[in-house]
Amino acid sequence: MRRILNASLGTQLFVLQTVIVVLAVGGTAGVWMEHTRSQLDRQYQQRALAIAESVAGLPQVREAFARVHPEQSLQPIAAGVQAATGADYVVIANREQIRYAHPNTALIGKRLSTDGSEILTSGHTWTGIQTGTLGRSVRGKAPIFDPSGQVIGLASVGVLQDTVADELGSALPPLLWTVLAVLLAGSAATGLIARRVRHQTFGLEPREIAALLEQREGVLRGVKEGVLALDLQGRVTLVNDAARDLLGLSVHDVGRGLREMPLSERMRDVLDGADPGDDRVVLHRDRVLVLNRTPVAVREQQSGWVVTLRDRTELVELARELDRASSTTDALRAQAHEFANRMHTVVGLLELGEHETAVNYITQTSEAYGRHASGIREKVADPTLAALLLAKSAEAAERGASLVLAEDARVEEGVLGDPRDAVLVVGNLVANALDALEGIGGVVEVSVRTETDGLHVRVGDSGPGITPGLAEEVFREGFTTKIAHAGPRGLGLALTRQTCSRRGGWVRVHNADGAVFTALLPRRDDVRPGGRTEEPPPMGRPQ
Template sequence: MRRILNASLGTQLFVLQLVVVFLSAGGTAGVWAEHTRDRLDLQHQQRALAIAESVAGLPQVREAFTHPRPELALQPIAAGVQAATGADYVVIANRDQIRYAHPNRALIGKRLSTDGSEVLSTGRTWTGIQTGTLGRSVRGKAPILDSSGTVIGLASVGVLEENVAGQLGAALPPLMWTVLAVFLAGSAGAALIAQRVRRQTFGLEPREIAALLEQREGVLHGVKEGVLALDLQGRVTLVNDAARELLGLSAHDVGRGIAEMPLSDRMRDVLTGDDPGDDKVVLHRARVLVLNRMPVAVRGRRSGWVVTLRDRTELVRLARELDQAGSTTDALRAQAHEFANRMHTVVGLLELGEYDTAVGYITQTTEAYGHHSAGIREKVADPTLAALLLAKSAEAAERGVSLVLTDDCRVEEDGLGDPHDAVLVVGNLVANALDALEGAGGTVEVSVRTEKDGLRIRVGDSGPGISPALADEVFREGFTTKAARSGPRGLGLALTRQACLRRGGWVRVHNAGGAVFTALLPRREDVRESVPALRGGADE
């Protein structure tokens, strides 16, 4: 037994199925044999009773009971019936159960060894199994009636059980051959099943399979990246903890189709493969996710897809901060360059002795810069937004673009509520306009004003504009018309739209001498971004 328990899974299955087949076949054979024996007993009982009734109904038998010595007439009759019918014995007795006929003549005149009072007292027939002088036998007893219907004796006919057993034994060989055939077929089937189990488990034992499952679960739920498995019908078959957190799914979503889940159209397109490619950038629940969809093949046949999700929100935030730092550095370098030129001019005037001219030049330059800064602060009282526009103005000048605030700009000092979304929207729209004029120069007009329904923003450029067919596509994450650079592309306008929609606003684009973006950002002081990594910064 210990050897079997320590054997391989295939061997244990083979032995177990052999035992099941053996018990099933043996049990079936036993039930069949018992049922056959019962039927043989019943048949012989009915046959014995029929013979007994025939003997009891013979006129010669009734007449013999009137003779002084009935046994002389009844013994030959009983012997003749026994020989004709093949019964093992035919016994005739009177009401006192004294034998008048018996196969053993020495017992004639003696009392019956088995009780026949039931037949004699009731006048009814009886069948059953009893043990008498000849052994255990199947019997049938019938009353012998005189002409008036009075019971005057009984006739008992029996077949020995050993003869019944002999008939059963004659029927057993076919049964045993059948059982043997079933056992051999079951053994072959057990061997095939054991072999198939070995093949399907790659020869691994249960403990090895359990260890692999534990390792898989540990690795799957321990990795930081999200893992999502799909079958060929697009149903989720596996999702780890990271993917549940990133996509907002639950354990109940396993088995559901992608179309049934609360995901954006962009996310569904990437997951289903309608938007193929590597490192697809998707904006989901204020997170920047990078998705890769790869086919899964088992034994050379495709069985589904596995999608990995990497959270690049923090990386995007750092890239945006770096981009802002770069923009600030460029602006400072431009100012430093301009300041150096002006200082050279002042030094030259002083060397020439043009003191009054130098003083006038310095005064004029200082007043011009102060006038520009004051003009921005006069229209935009909020310091955060004013600082953004001042930096963008310097960046525009460095890139050969004129950034102009329209006359209708009006932003109160505390008119933004939470300024982060405003900085995000304005910064991205201005950056997008500057990129549209890259290398060509031109003008960017900016209008920001606070109204009752929130902050209204309008940014237009003098560039080539946007095709009407792309008016909606430009706000989809991953869409870009710019040359590829390092870092995720096509997120700025998507983040802008998300910020506006989250606050209950909107953003649109149309052409009017160039692309004109308009946006409404309702004021909500209690609204704050759940993931601060997406705040601020320009378009990537």
């Protein structure tokens, strides 16, 4: 037994199924034999009873009972019936159960070995199995009536059980052949099943399968990236803890289809392959995720897909911080470059002896820069937003463009509260406008104004505008391939829409002598759960 338990999985299955087949076939054969034996016993009982009733009904038997020595007439009759019917014995006895006929003549005149008083008293027939002088036999007994209807004796006919067993034995060879055929077929089927199981388990033993399962669980729980497995029907078959965290799923989501889970359309498009490609960027629950979808093949047949999810939220945030620092650096560099040019001009004037002209130049330059900075500060009282616009103005000048603050711009101090969302929205829209003017120059006009419903932002540029049909596509995360190389680029407009939508606002774009982006960033206390602020009709580009 220990050797079997330590054997391979295929061997254990083969032995177990063989034992099951043997027990099933053996049990069936035993039941069949018992049932056949019972049927033969009943058949022989009925046959013996029919012979006994025939003997009891013979007129010669009734007449013999009236003679002085009835055994002389009844013994030949019984012997003839026995020979004619094939019964093992035919016995005739009187009412006192004294034998008048018996195969063993020595027993004639002696009392029956089995009690027949019930038949003689009731006048009913009887069938059963009893043991007599000739051995155990199947018997049928019938009363003998005189012409007046009185019971005067009985006739007993029997067939030895050895005879019944011989007939049962004649039916055994077909049964044995059938059992042998079933055993061979069962063994062959058992071998095929064991072979198939071994094929499906790649020849691995149970302990190896258990070890692989433990290793898989350890890997899935230890890896920091999210892992999501899908079958060919798009149902989730596996999801690790990291993926549950990133997507907001539960253990009950395993086995469900993508359409049944709380995911955005963009996320579903990437997961089900409607948006193919590597490093697909998706915004999900304030997280920036990068998804890769890889087909899985088992024995050269595709069985599903594995999707890996990487959280790039912190990286994108750092890249945005770096971008802001870079913008500030560019602005400082531009100012330093401009300051150096002015200083060279002043030095040249001084060397030429034009002292008064140098003083006037310095005064005019300082006043111009002061007017530009104070102009922004007068319209935008919030210092953070004003600093952003001043830095973007310097950056625009460095890139060969100009940033103009619209006449209707007006932001009161303290109205924005936490300015981070406003800086994100305005900064991304202005950066997008400057990108549109890259290499061609032009004007970026910015309008920021606070009203009762929140901060209204309008950024227009004199560039080529938005290609028809892409008005919504530009807000899709990863719209530009620059995401792979330039950090947050390609996410700016998507983050802008997400920020506005999270606070119940909106952002959109239309063409009017260039691209014009308009947005509404509601105040924190104006956000209505589940609702969005109504969008106004399209606005033309400000003149």
